[in-house]
Amino acid sequence: MTTRVRLRDNPKSVTLLWVIGVVALAGSAAVAITLGPAGLSVGEVASIVVGHLGGTAADVTPIRDGIVWDLRLPRTLLAALCGAGLGLCGAIMQSLLRNPLADPFVLGISSGASTGAVLIVILGVGSGVVGLSSGAFIGAVISFALVLLLAHAAGGTPDRVILAGVAATQLFSALTSFIVITSADPEQTRGVMFWLLGSLGGADWLDVVLCAAVVAIGLVVCLTHSRALDAFAFGEDAASSLGVNVWRVRLTLLLATALMTAVIVSVAGAIGFVGLVLPHAARALVGPSHRRLLPASALIGSIFLVWVDAVARTAIAPQELPAGVVTALVGVPAFAVILWRRKARP
Numbered sequence: 001m002t003t004r005v006r007l008r009d010n011p012k013s014v015t016l017l018w019v020i021g022v023v024a025l026a027g028s029a030a031v032a033i034t035l036g037p038a039g040l041s042v043g044e045v046a047s048i049v050v051g052h053l054g055g056t057a058a059d060v061t062p063i064r065d066g067i068v069w070d071l072r073l074p075r076t077l078l079a080a081l082c083g084a085g086l087g088l089c090g091a092i093m094q095s096l097l098r099n100p101l102a103d104p105f106v107l108g109i110s111s112g113a114s115t116g117a118v119l120i121v122i123l124g125v126g127s128g129v130v131g132l133s134s135g136a137f138i139g140a141v142i143s144f145a146l147v148l149l150l151a152h153a154a155g156g157t158p159d160r161v162i163l164a165g166v167a168a169t170q171l172f173s174a175l176t177s178f179i180v181i182t183s184a185d186p187e188q189t190r191g192v193m194f195w196l197l198g199s200l201g202g203a204d205w206l207d208v209v210l211c212a213a214v215v216a217i218g219l220v221v222c223l224t225h226s227r228a229l230d231a232f233a234f235g236e237d238a239a240s241s242l243g244v245n246v247w248r249v250r251l252t253l254l255l256a257t258a259l260m261t262a263v264i265v266s267v268a269g270a271i272g273f274v275g276l277v278l279p280h281a282a283r284a285l286v287g288p289s290h291r292r293l294l295p296a297s298a299l300i301g302s303i304f305l306v307w308v309d310a311v312a313r314t315a316i317a318p319q320e321l322p323a324g325v326v327t328a329l330v331g332v333p334a335f336a337v338i339l340w341r342r343k344a345r346p
Helices: 002-009 011-034 042-052 062-097 109-123 128-153 158-183 186-196 205-224 226-232 236-241 246-268 274-286 290-314 323-344
Strands: none
Touching (some): 062 205, 062 226, 109 128, 109 158, 109 186, 128 158, 158 186, 205 290, 274 290, 290 323
């Protein structure tokens, strides 16, 4: 315990952790891009990227250039951005609700966002990634509002919030299935159901730009409220006595969380357990201070989802696993450990 506290409080150690994390992310992305049926080296990938960024053009075939620049690079970057957003959302929700089991997936936000996005796709209400994101955002807000309403009616305790989230998840999952079954043709049904399990297979540069903008804005908004989140650790009354506008902070951060979740669901489907598990790993490394915890959760989430996507597209090649299946295989045991630790705590 003493060693851990010293590590958290030592600026040099924290800086070293950041350097290791950034290098690990860059290395993970470079290696992940090389994986696949068309074998590539890290050097080839680097030369192709440098060529597209204005450097000396890479001496590779157009096919290999297209594999890197049009397929694998945007997919890997999108995986990193989605992992960062989900890790950040999980850290925010666990802090706001003072519940270590909170995350967008468990609390029904992802399910609500999925319903909104599927309505856009199946009913043709809008088009494009912006239309999908708008529908997903509306669904996410409605779902989380329902969760808060149910939890408040049941007493408002953290356990009641989780139970309300489970109910909302089941409700919006059922609505999504009903919409798909009654309104989609067989080909649409197959595609939508695969996407709902989480898939980065359709990634393009527009998705990357939109997700990068939203996650960057969300991170900035959350970091500006890091001191308020530290105060929330002592309860709402204590935060209010310290001068925190509890209602405004909660509304701002919940809307930021809903927006990030909506955009991630619209481009990658519902990927669960990232926001549940990884903030705990970040907290163990850098401590509870949100000034360090939030970016650490984003960084660890990025690394994790880059490797999840690499496993998803190579484990049973030429077929592809949904990313949500891989995260669930890792997340469920971690979820069980968290529950066990809560029970064992005096």
